[in-house]
Amino acid sequence: MANTFVKISTVTVGSGGAASIAFTSIPQTYTDLKLVTSLRGAAAAVRGTVRVTFNGISTNYSGRTVRGYDNTTTDSTTSSTSYFDIWRIPAATNTASVFSNDEIYLPNYASSNYKSFAADNTSETNLSSGNTNYLSMSSGLWSNTAAITSITFVIADATNFVEYSTATLYGIKSS
């Protein structure tokens, strides 16, 4: 019997870093996608902001995010942007060797409906303040009826993901 939770691909960033992490030619044979990442940025800052786009298209992203950091809770709305700011990850001046832990769940990614997704993000660095630790959950939407065939992550300030950052894409079948 076929497996129903299958690794499609893993990206591991090599020495020198990578400006983006991308999954292309995603098979259209699953029901849902799950993407699990462990990331760190190279910017001379405590954190980087990760942006996601689908199919290389830069329109119609929206969402809502609850975020906790520095003993503070925030809540934000994103409307009709050219990407979705999905996660906060540690960067060069943060605690060494700490990477984020993140996840996206994309149901019905191959359907002709708009694509809704769930995204969760943690970044715990053992620092007490300074926007260094993040916990967030997001509801995202790409208002496009195309099947998702590629997923791309970049860091907002165009810096690199550092070596040992990883991302794994899984396919899940409902039958």
Added chain:
Amino acid sequence: MAKTYEPISTQTLGTAPTTVTFSSIPQTYTDLVLVFNSKSTTLNYPFLTVNSDTGANYSRTYLAGSGSAATSGRQINPLFIYLGGDAGHDASNFNYNNIVHLMNYSNTTTYKTILSRANNASTGVDLVAGVWRNTAAITLIDLKIPSAGVFSIGSTFTLYGIKAA
């Protein structure tokens, strides 16, 4: 090698019911994951009961974000578990999804805990922890919405079984 993430049942609605039921759930897994991507005729919030128990045997704690305010709250002794706080159905497109985990659902010694992550970019984002105060194994799950609405045709629901070994 044994499969550890197995679809037990999937439903793509061809009618528009107020309740979606998974019954005769096999007791051969460790945990359950219920994934649904749905819409409704009105803004509403799906809720869940198990084993057809509609008594005051549930409770929940939630963290919710509307896009402008983050809130947290609790309910004790409700007749069901609401699976969200701000993230609810809307009548436009299938923007709502939810991933519900039901841990150790088949044991007969502990109360049953669920974890729900509800999402709708138009209405909110939620995390809900719920408990059913009963030691019975879960054999049936009812997903419902308030009487003013129905699940729309085309909504999808899949129940997965997860084995620890």
